Amino acid sequence: MELPLVVGVDGSESSLLAVDWAVDEAARHGLPLRLVHASLWERYERVGPSFGANRPAGEVMAQNIVASCAERAQLRDPHVKVSANVVAADAVSTLLRAGSEAFALVTGVRGRGEVAGLLLGSVSLTVAARAMCPVVVVRGEERDLGGSAGRVVVGVGDSTGGTGAVRFAAREAEARGWALTAVRAWRSPVHEPDSPTAESVPGEDPRLAADAAGAPEEQASANLDDALREVARESPGVDVSRRAVEGPAHRVLLEASADADLIVVGAQRRHGHFGLQLGSVAHALLHHSACPVAVVPHRV
Structure with a gap:
């Protein structure tokens, strides 16, 4: 089984550039692309997932993020096989677990909500310092x-x-x-x-x-x-x-x-x-x- 190229996405401009880079990388190597968004909305909103019309705002945002990133990836290269999912956990542990069965992990420089002048986000730095597979930080x-x-x-x-x-x-x-x-x-x-x-x-x-x-x-x-x-x-x-x-x-x-x-x-x-x-x-x-x-x- 081919190991996927895994990209951490959060809707930030930095993660969108990471998606673009990863799509091209997956196409070069003939790899499937997996988009992962870590969200703790269930913990903060104290509710379980809902499939009705009145879904929690956190769930809606998380699903919109992965859906828009998947659409962006498919528009960039429709030949790359793309999957996307939301994981109810923190970003670091989610990406480290995903990296145990990945060709490589790809992240942006910093995530949504981090200080604009920050040289490197804490998630990208920690993942690069702990992952057991190659990590690419798209600068x-x-x-x-x-x-x-x-x-x-x-x-x-x-x-x-x-x-x-x-x-x-x-x-x-x-x-x-x-x-x-x-x-x-x-x-x-x-x-x-x-x-x-x-x-x-x-x-x-x-x-x-x-x-x-x-x-x-x-x-x-x-x-x-x-x-x-x-x-x-x-x-x-x-x-x-x-x-x-x-x-x-x-x-x-x-x-x-x-x-x-x-x-x-x-x-x-x-x-x-x-x-x-x-x-x-x-x-x-x-x-x-x-x-x-x-x-x-x-x-x-």
Whole structure:
């Protein structure tokens, strides 16, 4: 059975953009699309569902939200199989349960009723930090979601479990016919000679300092080679490039997101740990990326 692509909807402009992105994604992969709206109207109105004319306002609103989102999805691509349902529970637990049997979860940046200036809504952040399937948070403006750059960027970290993120990114690039750029950030252990914070060390050989600075870059390049080895075998048609860039990983990847249509990062999930499990790099991208962000979990 094909796992569906699940989208959390709440009627906000952000969730409507998520629906549009998810419809295109489902069409590329030949997946069914499931729209989910979490509503606690039964708890607040203290009544059960009614099928009569005088239905509770909360029920009417919830059903209208999923119906309008389903209609929007079908108008965007009538070939995608769409289902929609309302779940009487909170949004986070609803999406996490749905994610246990999903190809991926898709959310908007923030939900209805959240502060307009908020960088990322609490539901999207929590789901991205706890889900056991890939989570895509649809960032960027509507005009930026059409694939104008034709590029997927994946951040390559230290953990060998991060190969899941690389494979996910390669599949996304292959399905779209886009290029894939793998980026590895590295930091020099020595200051540049002209740096205002540089300190001269008596007796230090400049050639040794240069060697020390070059070693991290070489290691970063080796990390990229290791991470992309499976991509060459599994997705030979993907145009792959690699970049080892000096600087903090979050800054390097945020800059890379400006020239990407999707950026992919890995996130560790520790067995038995139920708190938020999201690294600083993924956290920064979810709040500030210029394009949609996919967080791909791996167990450690």
